[in-house]
Amino acid sequence: MYLFLNLKHVQKTINSLTLSTLVCRKTPYFTVLCKGLLQPAHGPAGHSLFRIRLFSKLSSVSQSQDFYCEDPHEANKRIMKEETASAVESGQDKQTLPRGKWANKMEFLLSVAGEIIGLGNVWRFPYLCYKNGGGAFLIPYFVFLFFCGIPVFFLETALGQYTSEGGVTAWRKFCPMFEGVGFASQVIVIYLNIYYIVILAWAIFYLINSFKSPLPWSTCGNWWNSDACHNRSGFLSNPELYHREANWSFLYNVSSSDYLDMFNYSDPIIIKSPEEEFFRNRVLRVSDDMSMGAFNWDLSLCLLFAWVICYFCIWKGIKTTGKVVYFTATFPYLMLLILFLRGVTLPGAREGLMYYLYVDLSKLADPQVWNDAGTQVFFSYAVCQGVLTALGSYNKYNNNCYRDCFALCCLNSATSIFAGFAVFSVLGFMAQDLDIPIAEIMAAGPGLAFVAYPRALSLIPGSSFWAVLFFLMVLFLGLDSQFVCVESLATAITDLFPSRLRKPGAREILVLVIAVICFLFGLPFVTQGGVYLFTLVDYFGPSGTSLLVIACAETIVVAWIYGADRFLDNIEDMIGYRPFPMLKYLWLFVTPLICLLTVLCGLVQASPFKIEGYSLGFGYSLLAGLLMAAPLICIPAFIFFALYKDPKRMTRPSQDLRQIRPHNPLLTLCGSVIFKAQEQTKESEEIRNEKLSEDSSKV
Secondary structure, rough: OOOHHHHHHHOEOOOOOOOOOOOOOOOOOOEEEEEEOOOOOOOOOOOEEEEEEEEEOOOOOEEEEEEEEEEEEHHHHHHHHHHHHHOOOOOOOOOOOOOOOOOOHHHHHHHHHHHOOHHHHHHHHHHHHHHOHHHHHHHHHHHHHHHHHHHHHHHHHHHHHOOOOOOOOOOHHOOHHHHHHHHHHHHHHHHHHHHHHHHHHHHHHHHHOOOOOOOOOOOOOOOOOOEEOOOOOOOOOHHHHHHHEEOOOOOEEEHHHHHHHHHOOOOOOOOOOOHHHHHHHHHHHOOOOOOOOOOOOHHHHHHHHHHHHHHHOOOOHHHHHHHHHHOOOOHHHHHHHHHHHHHHOOOOHHHHHHHOOOOOOOHHHHHHHHHHHHHHHHHOOOOOOOHHHHHHOOOOOOOOOHHHHHHHHHHHHHHHHHHHHHHHHHHHHHHHHHHHOHHHHOOOOHHHHHHHHHHHHHHOOOOHHHHHHHHHEEEEHHHHHHHHHHHHOOOOOHHHHHHHHHOOOHHHHHHHHHHHHHHHHHHHHHEHHHHHHHHHHHHHHHHHHHHHHHHHHHHHHHHHHHHHHHHHHHHHHHHHOOOHHHHHHHHHHHHHHHHHHHHHHHOOOOOEEOOOEEEOOOHHHHHHHHHHHHHHHHHHHHHHHHHHHHOOOOOOOOOOOOOOOOOOOOOHHHHHHHHHOOOOOOOOHHHHHHHHHHHHHHO
């Protein structure tokens, strides 16, 4: 039972009764010392007036103040009466389910860890290190991490916990004018929900084939192989035909000793590995041009199976999500550790690790290196996607999200670096075994996970066992990232229409509708030209430009319009102490400035985008423009909508949000207030806190 404080002065008489039966609530700003019971001449029924002393932790100044305090026995009766009345409510309110909370902190931590630690840690980060100067890439990476990644990561998580709302309604309550920031992040999530799960379909296809011996991608001579296929056991796809003692009379009526002389060796010979041909010709069945072609029905079934798994992981909301992540978020670490231990014991692993850690400081002068670092940080930390806000909204109000966010950020970066050791140790062994430079086998993106690494695993004794472990790890790394993205979208839609969607059975139907729609939109990605579409959406959808612009908007809204000090007050009210003071200045200046400069540098250095040497046609160019414009146009669109709807309240936060002290940030230009809506509201902060304290006493 909390002490209900009514901040109004009344006439009082001192009474000698004590407050031993009451519990005084401590706030981050004041320690409440109960002194004596005061009986008001005219007061609310069931209330008594108490004189208490407030001791300020900030100014070390104490002052006496009189408050109305509800008698605990009367409060218990009132609460029981209200609960009984609530239980017998009829109609729509009777069936509306309460918004859930995480059962414990571990469910929240594992859910966020499962989202941010995904395939990008395994295939993108190691490749970027190789591409951008090895260990030198860690310098711009950590610069973006500490000055942009962590501040925005914490901002979004704290926003969700403070508002207890999803990615859209959180911004609506926080600053109605910038509700478009929430919609922009949900557009990014929709992109991810459609195309990211295609990678899981590939992983499922590989996992099924990993149980075969020999591995189907380790040999030539299969129906999907071409004459250009070769492996280490021969020159071309059928090396036994090229023995010099063979008889070639059935082809050219010449012996094999003369056969090779018939080639014109001035022409380049194009050779391909069996792993590359398995991925392109068997899994993807890539078309010769950029046309969509026919559906790959086996890959379509894998995509359907991936959606079925995803649906049953989240169909009941955080009740199932919180339990599933205990396995999906921890199992990949076990697999990664096993692969690392096996990799470092292979011959050639040392050379691979040295290649990974080699420092080329000259790369730091290339702006593209810094752009790659910023994009990697923003994408791998799942910022500007509404996911962190949705997951944070299920936290209890007093959860220490500040400590949680810092721990999760450290875990994510450590996983990326550790994954690089696991990858390069195996690639080093492969380079030594094939006697080729490691630069020739390094690949970017899916090529690393589905071509280079499987090729290395096929060289290890017991290759089927290691392939099963690797693709299980890939599957679970992508699975929890996928279903958390779906959870974010479902949470945002539910919070937009709570009266209709917070009913028994509505959640299951909503998730099913999302899954079916995203599955249908994902079918073009499993056609013969699907890999081209995948590359296009991956580059222009959740692109670095979109994420950086959204991050810049978020920090400006929080720090300049809502007020950095005000938000830090809210955070202090939640966790009990004020975060690191530098955080305020990062939100105000450093983070938006770095994001803006990175966007400008990227635009200046932009070059025509090509997919495997193909220039984008009109259709692909139009789609690329729409993918980039769709999330960004949401922000100005809702600004104009707020100006039209209610200009006096467009920057005023919702009255439901708890404010521990009056605060009125003003955005000024040349000494003039830009938005009059920022002026002090008529309703006092005391009355608002009175209402919120009454609500909290029911918990």
